[in-house]
Amino acid sequence: MNWKSEIRILFWIIFFLVFAFFMPLEQVGFRNAVIASLDLLRWYAQEHVVLCLIPAFFIAGVIAVFFNQSAIIKYFGASAKKWLSYSIASVSGAVLAVCSCTILPLFSSIHKKGAGIGPAVAFLYSGPAINILAIILTARVLGWEIGIARIIGAVIFAIVIGLVMGFIYRKEDKAKAEEQMKFSDSEGGISFKYSFMFLLVLILIMVFSTVSEPANGAYKGLLEFLWTNKWTITALLGVLMAYLLINVLRVNWNWVAAASVPVIISSWIAPDPLITFIVAIVAFVILTLLHGNESKEWTLSTWDFAKQIIPLLAIGIIIAGFLFGSEHGDTFIPGIIPDNWVGNFVGGNSLSANLFASVIGAFMYFATLTEIPILQGLLSLGMGKGPALALLLAGPSLSLPNMLVIRSVLGTEKTVVYSLLVIIMATLCGLIFGAIS
DSSP, X not given: OOHHHHHHHHHHHHHHHHHHHTOOTTOHHHHHHHHHHHHHHHHHIIIIIIIIIHHHHHHHHHHHHTXXXXXXXXXXXXXXXXHHHHHHHXXXXXXXXXXXXXXXXXXXXXXXXXXXXXXXXHHHHHHHHTOHHHHHHHHHHHOHHHHHHHHXXXXXXXXXXXXXXXXHTHHHHHHHHHHHTTOOTTOSSSOHHHHHHHHHHHHHHHHHHTOOOOOSSTTHHHXXXXXXXXXXXXXXXXXXXXXXXXXXSOOOHHHHHHHHHHHHHHHHHOSSHHHHHHHHHHHHHHHHHHSOHHHHHHHHHHHHHHHHHHHHHHHHHHHHHHHHOEEETTEEEOOSSOXXXXXXXXXXXXXXXXXXXXXXXXXXOOOTTTHHHHHHHHHHTTBXXXXXXXXXXXXXXOOHHHHHHHHHHHOHHHHHHHHHHHHHHHHHHHHHHHHHO
8 A cells, every 4th residue: 555645645635624623604705705716717718718729739739649759859949059059948939829728739739749857947938938929018008118128038038937947957968868859850740830820720710819909009900900800710720730731641531521510510600610629629529539540649639738738727826816816807806915005015115015916916917918807906006016027037938837737747835936937036136127228
């Protein structure tokens, strides 16, 4: 009998029994926190799982199955040229409109493919942090000073945190580099060109299907056009994906045509295009599982990422909602931690204010762009510009759900080191920015 495992099980049984026994259900604050956790989970499931997370899992599957391992090693490997690997990793967010959770399957896939710990972590941080739309919106809503500081800080962050992680775990990277010497450039399935095409089509599907209705202001004409026609563009990208299945993965065109029938029918009769999108995903999964070794391997790899990440994300989102509340659109449900605490502790530009903003940002969950209206409200209540930048730099790229998944990929020690580096760097940047602004 494994006594360590049995004791761990006993601990969790006792923990949940004690928690259930002493739950203060009669307290309004506790009930609100429970509702907030479930509301945040529901909102995430409605807004992010189908349109963001599932495409991200398929993107991770493309990287894991189609991309030649030597290509990943060439640009992100432990022995790759640092100026090249960190340059690519630190600006990756410019083409990925993702949040701290959507980046996780992509990070996990390049890490498993052999990326060095430094470039992989730089990619992990920069993915959500250097979202072009978020940078533009930050500058327009919160001011150009914070907008410029955010993009400069995020790029520097990604490089510095990656370099520090690479230095701390240099022995591990050295061993990985020696192991990677065994791989040849000839390894892999389909060519890099077609692998990149699969990757690009999936990224574009994820980007266009999540375009939001624009507010008044610059770029409204372009954004309104994209928003009005986003499902048409997504459908055309789906046709391009069908072409790739037939001509690259050699899936029989008759089966692709048959799989397209329910998608076309649902587009005619379904009141919500999201239903058609879900039907297309189901048809795609069935098609790839039944036909072709590479396409089947792609879907199975996608499932491996999903089953590893989704349960941890769900647990993390529930905990984050319980602690910090749920805020999206016009909805705000307070968590167990009073929201006025945040406003009271982040005024001015003291070390404690910047540190508090960094810690809160690191543990809260921010969907893409939601950090901006939250900060706008906090600034109106007296939050200092330094703590505001600290929260912007720590928040979008790190969260409690994010930490749980990173731990499953990197282990507890590396996750703690990475989280501390983000908090420390965000605090320092906030102090500097607050002093000169």
